Each structure stands twice: as C-alpha cells, then as structure tokens.
Amino acid sequence: MARALLLTGYDAKRCARRIHNEWDPAVEVVPWEVPAELQMRFDAGIAFEESVFAELVAELGPDRCIDLSDVRGKANAVARTLAAMDEGIEVILGGWLPDDIVGGRTGKPDVLLRVASGRYVPGDVKGHKVMTRRAKGTLTYSTFSAPGTQLQVDGLAAVTTGRFDDHLQLAHYWRMLEAIGRAPDGPAVGFIIGRDNVPNLALSGRVLTWLDLEVPLFETYSRTQGKAKRSALERYDHEQGFRLKVATTAAQGEAALVEPVFTDECDSCPWYDHCRGLVGDDLASAHITAGRLSVREWTALASAGVKDVADLADLDVDDQAFRASYLPEVTHLKDPLGRLRDAVRRARMIRDGIILERTTTGPIVVPRADVEIDFDIEWDPDDRVYLWGALVHRAGAEPVYHPVVSWSELDADGCVAHAEAFAVWLRDQIAAADTAGESLLVYHYSHPEPSYLKRLLGEDAVADLLDRFVDLLALVREHYFGVRGLGIKQVAPAFGFEWRDDEAGGLQSQLWLIEARAAEDEVVRDAGRARILRYNEDDVRATAALRIGMSGKTQDDGE
Structure with a gap:
C-alpha cells in the first residue's frame, strides 16, 4: 500500500528538489551522518525548547498547561492532543495534530494555545531572535502568565522577511487546525517564542511574539504586475501546493519538475x-x-x-x-x-x-601605532564569551599572544566579570604605552568584539577603549571584492596566511570547548584547550596579516 502523501511543517520552506528526492522511489536513500556543527545547532535548539516548555509549565501549572512531549507513538500523541483540546487545556505543548489527508499535511506544532472554546492557534519555539527595534514599529506580544492576552509596545516589531520561514510554518499548522475545525474565527494568527530577551516586557525576558498571517507583508514575483505583496498564508498555499505537485510527480515515477x-x-x-x-x-x-x-x-x-x-x-x-x-x-x-x-x-x-580582487587603486591607508594589538573573542553555545584573545606587537620585539580565558562555564555575572578582567588588562596596556609616550591601537575584524564589550560592560564604561579600536573589515570592504565573501577565513589566505588547524571555524571551536569541558581525562581536556587557544591565536595573527598586508609593510618592516 502506497504511503499517504503528506508534507511536514518544514517542507513548504524547503528546497523543492529535496522534496522530489524524498518521494521518488527510484532515488536511493543514502545514510547521512549529521555534521557535528549542525548537530550542535540541533542540540541547542532542543535544549532551548525544553527550557521554554519547563518555564511555561512552571508558570501556568497543570490545570492550564500540559506537556505531551514524552508521549510515544503518533496515534497516541494525536489522541492525547485532541483529548486535551476537548478538556479545554489552555496551553498544549509538544502535541500532534491529525493528518490532513486532503491538504497533504502532517505536523507537530510546539505549542497550541486556546483562544476560544475548543479553538486553538499555533505557536512555535525558535532558537533565534524574532523581534527588532523599529522606531515606528509596534510589537504585539503576550506573557507566559497570560498567553492569550495580547499586548502592544511601540519601538519594537516582529521580524518579517528575515523570518519568513517562521511565518510559513505557522501557516502550515493553521491550515491543519482549520482542517479539523479547531481554528478560531477571525484573522489567521500564530506566535513565535524566540531567544529575544526583553525584561522590560516580562520578568523572565521571554514573551510570545504574535504574527498576523493574513497581512500582505512579503514582496513576491507577479506574472501580471511584476511584483506584488502577499500574506504568509498566500505564500504558504502557493509553496505547499507546488511541493505537493513535485512530491506527487516524484511518487508516480515521472520526470522531475525541478x-x-x-x-x-x-x-x-x-x-x-x-x-x-x-x-x-x-x-x-x-x-x-x-x-x-x-x-x-x-x-x-x-x-x-x-x-x-x-x-x-x-x-x-x-x-x-x-x-x-x-x-x-x-x-x-x-x-x-x-x-x-x-x-x-x-x-x-x-x-x-x-580569491580576492582589489576594487580601488593606490595605497591603502591603514591606521598604525607604536603598539598594535590584534583582538578576537570566542563564545560558547550559550553566547557567553569565555576567551578574549590579544596579540601584542611592539617595535623590535616578537608579538606576544595574551589570552584572557575561563574554561569553567560562566553565568551572566561571570561573563561580566570576565569581560572586566580583559578591560582591566587592556587599560594596563594603554597606560603603559601612554607612560612610554607610545601610541596604541586595537584591531579587530567585524563587530562582535566591540559589540560584546558594550553589551557586557556598557557603552559608556568602555568608551575609552573603543576610541582605540580599528575595524579592519571596514577597510577590506572599501578596497576588495571576495570570491567567497569577505569573512576573515576567506580573505586572509590572499595575504599568505593559513590556519594551522584544517578544521578552524567558530562553530567548530564551540564543539572543541564542549568536548574539553566534558572530558574526564586530563590529557584530552588539556589537548582540547590547547587547540582552542591555538585557533584563537591564529585568528589574531590573521588579523595582523591583513593589517600589515594592506598597509604594504611586512612583519619585518616594523609595526
């Protein structure tokens, strides 16, 4: 018996050729080992979802909220979800909706919220931010304690185009709720619980961000008008319908549509x-x-x-x-x-x-100083900076790498204290240079280094340090075009620099940190830590290579 053709809440936002591959019986399914970096992202998303579920259960209590995440078996999970709806449970976590055979849909919304008797709207938990600051914007949100009560605040707004996939997924679940007569009357809506931290709106910093699925927000191609704005539901219906055609064609063994x-x-x-x-x-x-x-x-x-x-x-x-x-x-x-x-x-x-092509002519003016410090940070999967690395160059001396590092897991207060320790060290370098009558500049690549300093210690508190900072990415953008973009890993090789580790990368270093923290064997733990330090030292040496290469001076020409 042929399996029912059902697409998930993710399929409408996925590549149509992937849908074909998954439904074409002639395409061999090959084993796929999830890359470690991708698995880390999956694990982080699961952990975030679990923390959100735990907070909702604790806030609402068993009379208002039920978590079905641990229910085993699809039929059992669907039955428990429908029973919870019949009981009028306000918030259902980890439920499973009945398949929509006619619409070709299957799906498990993270959250179902009762907004009227027997009527629910879908919500999803996402491990990314879903709101942005907007001067003329208005954010519609609700708190965990009163999820059905919509509130509004000016100066913030839900991200639209940048989070289009979130809208599509909610539209999928909305259509499934409609199919079983559980969607409320009125406009189609849903919500996302993201990583945004807004303590001015809720004590925990977490809220439900509401999305209107019927407002035409997304500019798309139009055969008759050239372009037209369409709603999330309109876009979803188009994408879902096309992928159903792709899957049907594939399942029937016909030539691929894409x-x-x-x-x-x-x-x-x-x-x-x-x-x-x-x-x-x-x-x-x-x-x-x-x-x-x-x-x-x-x-x-x-x-x-x-x-x-x-x-x-x-x-x-x-x-x-x-x-x-x-x-x-x-x-x-x-x-x-x-x-x-x-x-x-x-x-x-x-x-x-x-690899890299010059877009300007003539010398590139790179600010230089008597003391030059190349600077790079590393943060863990919880977005906590554990390593502030610096390479100090002084005329007539070999560069010295100085890491301010914490191998223990840091909480919020620990992150601030750790950042302050680096700031104290940097101010000591500045004071020593000033005493010696020397100039000093700090070089970084892109925004994370100053952004984290400002976020952790406050912009006013680090203004004296930021005055010394030079963003080399701004100079690279002004003068170069990169075949693979202008990330430092793509640009530095054009200046003759290579990382010692073949697997060098920010996400990869997070994996090394996880492994080092978990290692019980001291030799394994020390090797992991050394690998991270070597990687960070290479990052700052890459910054130095760019700075010196763009200015036309070699290391031996003096800093």
Whole structure:
C-alpha cells in the first residue's frame, strides 16, 4: 500500500528538489551522518525548547498547561492532543495534530494555545531572535502568565522577511487546525517564542511574539504586475501546493519538475552529494557560495542558456536581448542587475583562480601605532564569551599572544566579570604605552568584539577603549571584492596566511570547548584547550596579516 502523501511543517520552506528526492522511489536513500556543527545547532535548539516548555509549565501549572512531549507513538500523541483540546487545556505543548489527508499535511506544532472554546492557534519555539527595534514599529506580544492576552509596545516589531520561514510554518499548522475545525474565527494568527530577551516586557525576558498571517507583508514575483505583496498564508498555499505537485510527480515515477539549484540550504542537506552528482562539476549555482542568487534568478538564467560557471563568466549583463528576457522574471527583487553583476564577477574570479580582487587603486591607508594589538573573542553555545584573545606587537620585539580565558562555564555575572578582567588588562596596556609616550591601537575584524564589550560592560564604561579600536573589515570592504565573501577565513589566505588547524571555524571551536569541558581525562581536556587557544591565536595573527598586508609593510618592516 502506497504511503499517504503528506508534507511536514518544514517542507513548504524547503528546497523543492529535496522534496522530489524524498518521494521518488527510484532515488536511493543514502545514510547521512549529521555534521557535528549542525548537530550542535540541533542540540541547542532542543535544549532551548525544553527550557521554554519547563518555564511555561512552571508558570501556568497543570490545570492550564500540559506537556505531551514524552508521549510515544503518533496515534497516541494525536489522541492525547485532541483529548486535551476537548478538556479545554489552555496551553498544549509538544502535541500532534491529525493528518490532513486532503491538504497533504502532517505536523507537530510546539505549542497550541486556546483562544476560544475548543479553538486553538499555533505557536512555535525558535532558537533565534524574532523581534527588532523599529522606531515606528509596534510589537504585539503576550506573557507566559497570560498567553492569550495580547499586548502592544511601540519601538519594537516582529521580524518579517528575515523570518519568513517562521511565518510559513505557522501557516502550515493553521491550515491543519482549520482542517479539523479547531481554528478560531477571525484573522489567521500564530506566535513565535524566540531567544529575544526583553525584561522590560516580562520578568523572565521571554514573551510570545504574535504574527498576523493574513497581512500582505512579503514582496513576491507577479506574472501580471511584476511584483506584488502577499500574506504568509498566500505564500504558504502557493509553496505547499507546488511541493505537493513535485512530491506527487516524484511518487508516480515521472520526470522531475525541478532540477537541483544550490542555495544556502544545501550546505546542511542530506541530499547534497546526490544533487551534485546529478549536475556535474560546473553548475554555476554550486560554485557561487557568497552573494548567492535565488532559485528564481538561477532558473531565469538557465532559461537564457546560462547554467555553468563558464556561461556566467562570459555573460554580458548589458546585452539588451538578455535583459529583455531576464528582468521581467526577477523584477520583484531589489537591484537584480547589481546582484547579477556580482555573480558574474565571482564566476570570472573562479574561472581565473582569484580569491580576492582589489576594487580601488593606490595605497591603502591603514591606521598604525607604536603598539598594535590584534583582538578576537570566542563564545560558547550559550553566547557567553569565555576567551578574549590579544596579540601584542611592539617595535623590535616578537608579538606576544595574551589570552584572557575561563574554561569553567560562566553565568551572566561571570561573563561580566570576565569581560572586566580583559578591560582591566587592556587599560594596563594603554597606560603603559601612554607612560612610554607610545601610541596604541586595537584591531579587530567585524563587530562582535566591540559589540560584546558594550553589551557586557556598557557603552559608556568602555568608551575609552573603543576610541582605540580599528575595524579592519571596514577597510577590506572599501578596497576588495571576495570570491567567497569577505569573512576573515576567506580573505586572509590572499595575504599568505593559513590556519594551522584544517578544521578552524567558530562553530567548530564551540564543539572543541564542549568536548574539553566534558572530558574526564586530563590529557584530552588539556589537548582540547590547547587547540582552542591555538585557533584563537591564529585568528589574531590573521588579523595582523591583513593589517600589515594592506598597509604594504611586512612583519619585518616594523609595526
């Protein structure tokens, strides 16, 4: 008997080719070992969800809230969810809705909230932030103690386009509630509980952020108008309907409706190797990994005969015939020609083996000082900075690496104390330079270093330090274009720098920290710690390589 064709709450936001692969009986299912970094993200999401569930249960009590997460078996979980609805339980956690056979849906919303007798709205717990500051914005929210009472506050707003996937998932669950007659009358809504910390709205800092699924917020392609704004429900119905066609076609063994197009999603997809095997080595979307184009852009290019890296590298963006066929397909996007020009440039760099390309001429003015400190931080999966690393350069002396590190798990107060210890050390360096009549500057790459200092210690409290900071990323952006983007791991090799660890990376270092903290064997623990310190030292040495390389001076030319 053929299995029922049912798509999950995630499928409407997933790659359509992945849906085909999962439903095509002729495609061999290959074992997939989840990469350690991705598994760490999964684990962090599960832990966050568990903490939110525990807080809701503690706040509401057993009469108002039930947690069904531990119920085993789909049929049993569905029955318990429906029974809880019939009992009028206000908040149902970890439930499972009955399959919507007609709509082709299955799903397990994290939260179901009763808003009227027998009527519920869906909610989901997400391990990311879902609100933003907006001067003219208004955030609709509710607290854990009164989840059904909507409140509003000015100056904040729910993130829309940046969290489009959240909207789609809630729309999926809304349609499932409609299918069983459990959705309330009135506008379609749902909520997300994210990682936002807003203690001015709730003592715990956590709230339910409400989303309206019927307001046209999302600008999309329109065949008749070029572009049009549509609601989350409209977008969901379109995406779900198309993926049902894709899955149905695949299940029937017919030719695929979609060919592989590589996007950010592919980097963590179990079908990546399968799709790469289908397209060969030269498909442009598989090679352009920074400034990636959308599926619609790649599809429009393919229709114009542009598929491989060589095709893209040779493309004349200003050709009027090409523009006439291409632009109508992407008119809903912001600056489609600018995006395409960048992709063409990257294709040419890939073809020519270029990592980094200068965009300006003449000398690059890099602020220099008698004492130069390259600075980089590391934080753990709980977003707590445990390592403040610095490389101190003084004229006539070898650079000295100085880490301010805590291997113990830090709480909020510990993070502040640890940041203060680094600030004290840095002020000592500044005072010594001032006494010696020397200038001193601190170099970092991108915003995390000053941002964490300001967040932990207060902007006014570290203003004297920030006056000494130089963000090298701003200089790199001004003068260079990178084939893989302008992250330091992508840029530093162009200046001759290589990390000693082949697996160097921020998320990877978090895994090393977890392993080192958990290790009972002292040798294993010390090896893990040494690996982290070596990685951080390489990060600051990479910053030094950029600073010296851009200024045209080598290490031996003096700092």
